[in-house]
Amino acid sequence: LVHVSQLNYVGNHGLEIEGPSIHYVNAEAKRFKGKLFRLARKFKVVFEPFNGVFVENKSLTLSIHYKNLSTKKINLARGAFLAVVKSYVKRKWVIIRKGKKVWEIRPDTGWNKGSAVQLILQRISRENGKQFFPIYIGDDETDEDAFRIVRKNGFSVKVTNQPTRRSKAHFHLKSPAEVNIFLKRFVTLLKKTRASHNS
Numbered sequence: 596l597v598h599v600s601q602l603n604y605v606g607n608h609g610l611e612i613e614g615p616s617i618h619y620v621n622a623e624a625k626r627f628k629g630k631l632f633r634l635a636r637k638f639k640v641v642f643e644p645f646n647g648v649f650v651e652n653k654s655l656t657l658s659i660h661y662k663n664l665s666t667k668k669i670n671l672a673r674g675a676f677l678a679v680v681k682s683y684v685k686r687k688w689v690i691i692r693k694g695k696k697v698w699e700i701r702p703d704t705g706w707n708k709g710s711a712v713q714l715i716l717q718r719i720s721r722e723n724g725k726q727f728f729p730i731y732i733g734d735d736e737t738d739e740d741a742f743r744i745v746r747k748n749g750f751s752v753k754v755t756n757q758p759t760r761r762s763k764a765h766f767h768l769k770s771p772a773e774v775n776i777f778l779k780r781f782v783t784l785l786k787k788t789r790a791s792h793n794s
Contacts, residue, residue, distance in 0.1 A: 607655045608701055608737055609711030617718055619711075623704040624655045630688060631657055634680070634700070641675050648672060655702070662696035692737050699737065708733075709740030716744075730781075732774055739763050752777070 597604070603614030612619040635652040638659060642648040647664035651657065661672055676698055683689045683700075692699040712731065719727055729749035731741050742751040742763035753764035754774055768774050 603715050605708070605711045605715070607653055608699070609706055609708040610655045610701070610704075612711055612715065614715075616722060617715070619714065621655070621702075621704055621706050624702045624706070627688070627702040628654060630683070631655070631700070631702070634683065634689075637679050638676075641679055642672070645672050645675075657700040658694075659698040659700070660696065661698075694735050694737070707740040708737055709742075709744040712741045712744045732768075733764075 601615055603612060603617060605612050607624075610621040610624045631654070632652065635650055635657055638650045638657070642650060642659070645661075645664060645668060647661060647668075649660040649663070651660060659676060661669065664672060680689065680691065680700060684691065687703050689700050690703045692701070712729065716727060716729060726748075729745045731738070731745045731749065731751040732754060733741060733751075734754035738753070739762065742753070745751050746763060746765070750766065751764040752774070753762045753767045754769075754771065755762075755767055756769045758767040768777060
């Protein structure tokens with residue numbers, strides 16, 4: 596959809612990466628696809644009576660969205676969700692992460708967004724023979740793994756209107772609109788820096 600050829604695209608919490616010189620799909624997650632498919636079918640049956648819950652099967656991960664669910668029914672839905680997934684968690688097949696009105700389920704592979712960032716940085720450094728200064732911007736709990744990776748040699752930004760000291764991000768912005776302003780200013784500064792070096 597974005598269709599910019601030189602970008603590295605990362606999906607499914609880092610389990611899939613596609614770019615100019617990289618094609619990566621986590622092997623453990625790939626082997627787990629059948630179990631996730633069956634789990635998705637169970638969730639669709641369980642949540643059929645819940646108007647406002649959407650089960651999204653992303654092949655390597657599952658997302659249970661409940662942003663359209665009545666507030667009164669959230670606890671009931673959470674109980675139904677845990678009843679279905681608890682045996683998978685107990686066997687260490689999956690891990691659960693809570694997002695914004697969503698429960699994320701992914702294979703317990705030890706791989707995350709931070710792992711994906713590390714792989715991309717190593718690949719770029721090896722191919723170009725240069726060190727890079729990574730900037731990572733994210734708004735979800737699952738982005739904390741990536742914040743940890745860029746903490747030493749780059750900087751990270753958490754997008755939230757409720758900043759907390761628990762985040763590993765260096766800075767925070769309040770909204771996507773502020774991210775847009777930041778990126779425009781950053782590009783302007785980059786152009787001025789390059790112009791001064793060339794003059």
